[in-house]
Amino acid sequence: MSTPERLIESTRALLWERGYVGTSPKAILERADAGQGSMYHHFKGKPDLALAAIRRTAEEMRATAAGVLDGPGTPYERIEAYLRRERDVLRGCPVGRLTMDPDVIASAELRAPVDETLGWLRGRIAGIVEEGKAQGQFAPGLDGGEIAAAVVATVQGGYVLARASGSPAAFDAGVRGLLSLLTARTS
Numbered sequence: 001m002s003t004p005e006r007l008i009e010s011t012r013a014l015l016w017e018r019g020y021v022g023t024s025p026k027a028i029l030e031r032a033d034a035g036q037g038s039m040y041h042h043f044k045g046k047p048d049l050a051l052a053a054i055r056r057t058a059e060e061m062r063a064t065a066a067g068v069l070d071g072p073g074t075p076y077e078r079i080e081a082y083l084r085r086e087r088d089v090l091r092g093c094p095v096g097r098l099t100m101d102p103d104v105i106a107s108a109e110l111r112a113p114v115d116e117t118l119g120w121l122r123g124r125i126a127g128i129v130e131e132g133k134a135q136g137q138f139a140p141g142l143d144g145g146e147i148a149a150a151v152v153a154t155v156q157g158g159y160v161l162a163r164a165s166g167s168p169a170a171f172d173a174g175v176r177g178l179l180s181l182l183t184a185r186t187s
Contacts, residue, residue, distance in 0.1 A: 004042040006032040011053035016094040020050060020103040020110070051110055057094045058117040069124050075132030076182060079125065079151060083175045089168040092159040122148040138182070147182070154178045 001009070010031035014023040025039055025046055032038070043049040068082045095117050104110045126144035133140055138147075158171035 003032070003034050003038050007034060007039055007042060007049055008052050008056055011049050012057050012094070015050065015053055015057070016091070016097065019097070019101045021101065023050070047107070047110065051113075054095075054098065054104075054110060055113045058113040061093075061095050061117055062120055065121055065124070069128060075128045075135065075137055078128055079182065080179055082125070083151065083155065083179065087171075089159060089162045089171045090166070092163055093156060096156045096159060118152060122152055124148075125151050150178060 007028060010028050011023065014027055014031060018027075023046075028034075028046075028049065029036060029039060039045070039049060043052065064085075065082060068085050069078050071078060071081060073081065095114055098104045098110075098114050104114065122145065125148035129138060129142060129144035129147045132138040133142060133144070154174045154177075158174040161170035161174065162168050164170075
């Protein structure tokens with residue numbers, strides 16, 4: 001792996017573990033096994049490197065979600081597959097966790113890939129809900145955007161509840177609850 005790649009991957013891991021403030025240039029260089037001047041040779045500084053890492057994490061999250069949401073099955077089955085897909089629930093979402101970092105939220109540049117990714121996810125799920133409505137699988141009165149917001153809120157909130165309790169049970173309960181509401185609406 002090239003030095004810039006090691007720097008980006010190390011920053012991604014540290015942002016997930018420690019957040020932006022807790023990710024020092026020294027920690028990045030140590031984890032990347034890179035020399036002291038490497039970061040500044042390849043990036044303008046910590047914000048530039050963090051932006052590259054956040055973009056990479058956002059791209060990975062979109063690709064993972066698209067792999068499930070664009071997969072086989074009915075609209076309900078694809079939403080269910082997204083909600084039930086394998087996750088490290090107790091680690092939380094690497095993109096969603098950035099919304100709790102005051103330095104990321106204060107920076108329009110660092111916040112943009114986070115907001116764009118969550119917006120993309122809501123849009124993709126809203127489209128699937130609309131597809132399900134057109135097929136008669138979901139009630140015609142459902143608002144795709146609102147259901148998509150509920151799906152994203154369930155996942156992100158489920159991570160928070162699971163981390164707070166130290167158990168994935170809270171995440172799983174939220175997923176089951178939302179799916180039961182979607183199932184009830186299809187009857």
